[in-house]
Amino acid sequence: MTSAEIIDGRAIAEQINGETMARVREIGRQGIEPGLAFVRVGEDAASKVYVGMKERMCARLGIKSATHVLPAATSEAELLGLLAQLNADSRTHGILVQAPLPPPLDPAKIFAAVSPAKDVDGFNPVNVGKLMLGDPGGFVPCTPAGVHELLIRSRVEMAGAEVVVLGRGNIVGKPMIAILLQKAPHANATVTLCHSQTRDIAGHCRRADILIAAIGVAKFVRPDMVKPGAVVVDVGVNRVSDPAAKGGYRLVGDVDFEGVRKVAGKITPNPGGVGPMTIAMLMRNTVRAAAMAARS
Amino acid sequence: MTSAEIIDGRAIAEQINGETMARVREIGRQGIEPGLAFVRVGEDAASKVYVGMKERMCARLGIKSATHVLPAATSEAELLGLLAQLNADSRTHGILVQAPLPPPLDPAKIFAAVSPAKDVDGFNPVNVGKLMLGDPGGFVPCTPAGVHELLIRSRVEMAGAEVVVLGRGNIVGKPMIAILLQKAPHANATVTLCHSQTRDIAGHCRRADILIAAIGVAKFVRPDMVKPGAVVVDVGVNRVSDPAAKGGYRLVGDVDFEGVRKVAGKITPNPGGVGPMTIAMLMRNTVRAAAMAARS
Numbered sequence: 001m002t003s004a005e006i007i008d009g010r011a012i013a014e015q016i017n018g019e020t021m022a023r024v025r026e027i028g029r030q031g032i033e034p035g036l037a038f039v040r041v042g043e044d045a046a047s048k049v050y051v052g053m054k055e056r057m058c059a060r061l062g063i064k065s066a067t068h069v070l071p072a073a074t075s076e077a078e079l080l081g082l083l084a085q086l087n088a089d090s091r092t093h094g095i096l097v098q099a100p101l102p103p104p105l106d107p108a109k110i111f112a113a114v115s116p117a118k119d120v121d122g123f124n125p126v127n128v129g130k131l132m133l134g135d136p137g138g139f140v141p142c143t144p145a146g147v148h149e150l151l152i153r154s155r156v157e158m159a160g161a162e163v164v165v166l167g168r169g170n171i172v173g174k175p176m177i178a179i180l181l182q183k184a185p186h187a188n189a190t191v192t193l194c195h196s197q198t199r200d201i202a203g204h205c206r207r208a209d210i211l212i213a214a215i216g217v218a219k220f221v222r223p224d225m226v227k228p229g230a231v232v233v234d235v236g237v238n239r240v241s242d243p244a245a246k247g248g249y250r251l252v253g254d255v256d257f258e259g260v261r262k263v264a265g266k267i268t269p270n271p272g273g274v275g276p277m278t279i280a281m282l283m284r285n286t287v288r289a290a291a292m293a294a295r296s
Numbered sequence: 297m298t299s300a301e302i303i304d305g306r307a308i309a310e311q312i313n314g315e316t317m318a319r320v321r322e323i324g325r326q327g328i329e330p331g332l333a334f335v336r337v338g339e340d341a342a343s344k345v346y347v348g349m350k351e352r353m354c355a356r357l358g359i360k361s362a363t364h365v366l367p368a369a370t371s372e373a374e375l376l377g378l379l380a381q382l383n384a385d386s387r388t389h390g391i392l393v394q395a396p397l398p399p400p401l402d403p404a405k406i407f408a409a410v411s412p413a414k415d416v417d418g419f420n421p422v423n424v425g426k427l428m429l430g431d432p433g434g435f436v437p438c439t440p441a442g443v444h445e446l447l448i449r450s451r452v453e454m455a456g457a458e459v460v461v462l463g464r465g466n467i468v469g470k471p472m473i474a475i476l477l478q479k480a481p482h483a484n485a486t487v488t489l490c491h492s493q494t495r496d497i498a499g500h501c502r503r504a505d506i507l508i509a510a511i512g513v514a515k516f517v518r519p520d521m522v523k524p525g526a527v528v529v530d531v532g533v534n535r536v537s538d539p540a541a542k543g544g545y546r547l548v549g550d551v552d553f554e555g556v557r558k559v560a561g562k563i564t565p566n567p568g569g570v571g572p573m574t575i576a577m578l579m580r581n582t583v584r585a586a587a588m589a590a591r592s
Contacts, residue, residue: 049465125425125434132474133466134426135404162494168477170429177473178428181464181489190495192488193477197456199486 004232004264006281007154009146013276017061017148018282023061027291034290035064036094036120036282038087040103041079051098057279063286064091072102079105080113087115093290094120096282100219117293118200120285122175131175131233134182139285144176146277147212151160152186154266155212156231159188166221166254168195172235174212221255229265235274300528300560303450304437305442309572310375312445312546313357316579320358325588330586331360332390332416332578333382336485337375338368338398353575359582360387368398375401376409376513383411389589390416391583405418413589416581418471427471430478435581440472442573443508448482452506455484460504460551462517464491468510509550517551525561531570 024034036058038051051067058065060280086092096119101107111123119127124142130138140148149157163180167173173193180189189210191194192203205211205225212236213221226232236254253270261267320330332354347363364378374495382388391414407419408499415423418437426434436444445453463469469489476485483492484504490497501507501521507562509517511532523527531586532550549566557563564570 005380012518047586108429125422125429125431127421128425128428129423130425132428132470133404133421135421138421160495162495168479174428177489181470181491183491188491188493190490190493190500195474195477195479195484196487197455197479197486199458204486234393246522253497275459 002117002262004261004267005154006261007150007231007233007266007268007273008178009150009268009273010276012150012153013280014279016277017057019282020287021061023287023291025121027287027294030063030294031288033064033067033091034049034062034093034287036089036096036286037089037092038065038067039070039079039095039097040067041070041105041251043099043267044100045276047100048148054279054282057283058286061283061287063283066092074105076105076109079110083110083113086191087113088120090195091128092118093209093283093293094118095288096121117296118289120282120289122285123170125144126169128175128178131178134184139289140165140179140281141171141175142278142281142285143172143214143235143274144155144179145281145285146274147172147176148186149281150233150268150274150277151210151231154231156266158186158210161209162207163189163191164194164204165191165212165214166194166201166205167214168193169216170284176212176214213256217254218252219254221257221260222260223256223263226260226263228263230263230284231266232260232264233274234270236270237275242253242280243272283285298414298558300557301450301562301582302557303446303527303529303562303564305310305446305564306493306568306572308446308449309442309576311449311578312573312580313353315361316490317357318585319583319587321583321591324360324582324589328338328586329360329387330358330364330385330389330583332392332582333385334344334361334473335366335375335382335391335393336363337366337394337401340396340398341392343396344487350392350575350578353579354582356552357583359398360577362388370401372401372405375406379406379409383414384408386589387475388414389586390414390577390578411556413592414585415560416458416578418581418583419466424466424471424474428474430480431489436475437467437532437584438574438581439510440572440575441581443468443472443531444475445571445577446529446564446573447506448571450527452562454482454506458503459485459486459487459506459508460490460500460535461508462501463509463510463512463531464495465486465490465510465512467535470508472508489511511550513550514548514550515550516558519559522559523561526559528556528560528567529563529564529570532566533571537549 127138234253234255423434530551
């Protein structure tokens with residue numbers, strides 16, 4: 001039995017980060033120093049880890065970052081006040097409000113308050129709308145943009161491909177189909193979006209040339225759900241309890257990697273697949289925001 | 297052989313128009329008089345007809361309308377100037393820029409200049425984004441909103457249904473899937489969007505419980521492409537030359553109605569299906585815009 005080609009997300013992300021670093025130097029010669037503001041509310045452990053990783057990547061690539069940590073009890077008005085300040089600050093080119101936000105903060109309202117021109121996470125409705133309309137002027141959410149780059153740089157043919165996306169979240173599933181259904185290079189796919197209410201999800205998976213799992217169920221995609229030779233991308237990050245592991249849990253993707261790799265043509269590992277790409281795309285979006293701000 | 301139930305778009309639209317008229321009277325008692333501004337550029341014959349139909353419906357329902365006709369040579373700056381005026385005018389609650397716009401006017405730029413709060417056509421990126429994000433606070437484009445209402449009022453079960461949409465235009469196909477894929481009442485469908493690059497479009501059609509054709513090809517959907525009992529909605533408006541007809545052409549839908557009605561469970565005629573619903577939804581959006589403006 002053959003085994004799938006592994007799509008090395010770390011290596012591809014490093015390639016993109018190298019390109020971003022070169023671009024930072026290039027705009028630096030024009031006197032532009034890209035700046036990214038992180039806003040973290042409360043003490044969610046995973047959020048601390050994620051923001052820490054992004055801060056370190058900023059430092060590596062020459063992007064100036066500042067992290068604003070607010071207490072969990074922060075009011076909506078206070079948070080909106082900080083965002084208004086950052087929106088107005090000419091040295092801040094990108095603003096990232098780390099999810100999840102502690103209740104009762106309404107993430108939709110908060111994300112919509114980030115200026116579209118600084119919305120490097122692509123969650124403001126203006127950018128969501130531009131993506132859906134096929135307008136390349138907006139920012140694309142980092143995780144689906146990262147999946148797209150993985151496919152492009154792994155020479156996966158998307159035009160006419162049957163793409164099945166599992167999961168209809170605002171952060172991955174919905175923008176993922178919005179990217180791939182466009183009449184555009186590296187798109188033009190026939191997309192199907194499956195979710196908890198889908199009747200024959202295994203049947204849909206089995207007809208996919210490209211299967212993108214972002215459904216949030218550990219090892220949901222089993223080998224018998226994959227068409228031989230298909231490209232399988234695992235976006236999932238699921239905690240499963242493991243008494244032997246540090247912290248009592250370990251992280252597992254949405255794909256049964258060891259089983260599916262024997263059937264798929266190409267597959268992303270997890271970790272080491274989509275994760276590094278998300279950060280790489282955030283960095284790229286930030287540098288683009290800085291260059292756009294300088295032109296406007 | 298049985299024949300499909302005909303979904304009577306005219307009757308359903310009349311029902312909605314009756315509801316809208318009642319709502320106009322209701323907000324009228326609060327001193328709100330809904331106002332809709334039409335903007336028509338150039339002398340496109342179909343645009344004249346469409347705007348005329350919408351003006352007459354406004355008059356019937358008690359919505360005040362004003363039509364601004366600009367010459368085909370209108371510059372972008374002039375058109376944007378008019379839109380800025382209408383955006384600022386407190387008696388104008390809805391603004392509709394009739395498509396198509398004569399080149400070199402850029403429709404995306406023009407639609408984006410209509411204030412989101414007055415964008416009763418739902419084409420501003422903010423409203424497109426809200427629809428995709430599942431935020432009910434925006435305006436939904438009239439044609440897909442009308443198809444949705446047709447399905448709801450014809451008691452078509454959408455949760456878990458296999459929906460196949462033909463055509464990925466910004467006006468119908470894309471917003472149609474955005475409506476039906478949401479985790480929401482009368483949605484929750486598994487959606488597939490097919491287009492010119494789709495490999496086996498007939499195969500996709502044949503597995504659809506609900507087939508929505510907006511692909512712009514006369515009689516594209518043939519009986520052998522429809523699953524027995526499926527719901528078929530015909531959004532197409534195609535000109536086919538007909539020397540015997542007035543004007544030398546007649547309008548034909550995307551569905552071979554006479555053939556498909558023998559296979560489908562429910563089917564929209566064309567004309568008399570989606571068309572009247574588009575206008576009904578425009579009226580409803582306008583009255584909603586007026587009520588929202590009064591509350592804000």
